Amino acid sequence: MRPFFELLKKIIQTGVGKTRFLMAAVGLGIAMLLILIAIQAHSNFSQLLYSHKNQNETADFLVLNKTITNAMMGQSGKSMFSPEEIETIKKQPFVQAFGLVTSSQYKVVIQAPGELHFATDMFFEAVPDSFLDVKAEDWKWSNGDRTIPIILPNDFLNLYNFGFSLSQDLPQISQETVKALPLQVNISNNQVSEQYMGHIVGFSDRISSFLVPASFMAWANEKYGITAAPGTSRVIIKTPDPSNPDLVKFLADNGYTTNQDKLKFSKTRMIVQTIVSVVGFFGLILLFFALLVFSMFIQLVIASCKREIQLLVILGTAPRQLQRYLLRQFVPLYIIIGVLSLILVTGLQYWAATALAQHQMEVSTLPGVPVLAGIALVLGLVYIVNVLTVRKYVNNI
């Protein structure tokens, strides 16, 4: 086949519009690079999010409630979750565990002992124990116990220490002291009032509420409950990844809110994903145009050698031979472009991995399988388009 192709080289001039061809090649190179960068950026990002090396306990607990709007004010029923809504939340793929937040249906007043002169109206809430990370021996209540374990929100102590106490000339209190304080808890309804001891066993960032054990809550609601059990207005979920855009979208779609801080990363993630998608999209557009120019170039070559190709066919050259010859003129260039893009992406990835390592973020130093698959896919596409174009125009001669 070789000597025949040597002669074909003299007959079929592929030199026409060489600049155009080279520019299309450069376009293909850039397109390939953009696509590969998009693929690699995407896999880097997932590595940062999900790989074990980078995992700092991303599972998180979110308390969900409905957004209170002006239209809902005064109608507490509207902020309740209906059983159907609760079922829907439970079914979401990003919900690992689900619990109801039960609120107290009685009045609570807490008094600090002795000289502190501190008394406040309060409320309690309870969540299933599995949503808390307090030691089990501290966090239990059984029927007849006069001491109620309580978990305070961290924010509450901060508000007192840095807001209230300074302005009122009261002493600031440490967490240890608070835990040591015997609090007097008055629980009442319209008929009876009883006293219990409150014992602060911990502080929580996770749930911004005054928590008591679920067992106590059930018992006390039964005993002191004024109203019939109201619905649930807050629920708690455990999710592996609070930045999951699906979660954020679900909340927004249903008008639920939660601690926005925990969702903030999701925004960054969406922005990065958008940028990556845009880069990939431009890569695809560019690829499309490169393919178009290649096809036109092949068409031009064949058209400009139409008489020669006709004579070759008359003399007995098989269209198959012509196709093979023409493809052999173009394909090596595509392979070179593929290899160059791979080298460039490898360099970029190495640089990115080094730069990220300085911030304790680990990504692999070499491009992964998706990049190789991307190269194979793009080259495969280019090859198929070329084969189809060559076949079409050679057969039309």
Place this chain on the structure above:
Amino acid sequence: MQIQLNHLMPIPLQDKLRQRTSDIWNQDVTFQPGNFVKIKAPSGTGKTTLIHYLYHIRYDYTGKVQVNGQPWQAYNKNEIAIMRQQQISIIFQDLRLFEQLSARENITLKRVMEPKPYYPPEKIDEMAARLNVSHVLEQSGKTLSYGERQRIAIIRALVQPFQWLLMDEPFSHLDEENTQRAAALIADECRARNAGFILTDLDNDQHFPYDVHYHL
């Protein structure tokens, strides 16, 4: 390889040809393999047209040209190409050399078109020597005289395997001596392959020991 004509009629010449008798047009003709066939034809009776029909590069006819029992139309382009590389060769009246190639390259093109060449490259020099064109082998096709081109076209047709050789006024540009040499070479090559040929010309001639004569 058998070539058969069934009521073959060129559409453009239809009216003219119906007014005269012909051994070929609108007849059933079978060319027996290995026969040396001479078709004598006055100008304008479709000599070149017939050769082009037989080689399947013109299709404006009624009737059939059957090759190995099948009409040409039954073969696809790749099959036809293989037949042109291995079973049927041609010398065009208008020669059809590539001007951008040298004489040797024009011949080599046909020799190496098949992945396994029929003849080694030295055969070109041997044939060129027999036809007195050794000195022009390296010249570009553009600079050759008609006589030289014709001899190069003859050599090109002979470096491939074939069972039929089609020739359209193959000696029109050659003097008597060169015609004798070319005819001898063609006859030798046909015998070496047990191949036949179909030659069209204007006049009677004694260049070959023809087996069959037709009047177009």
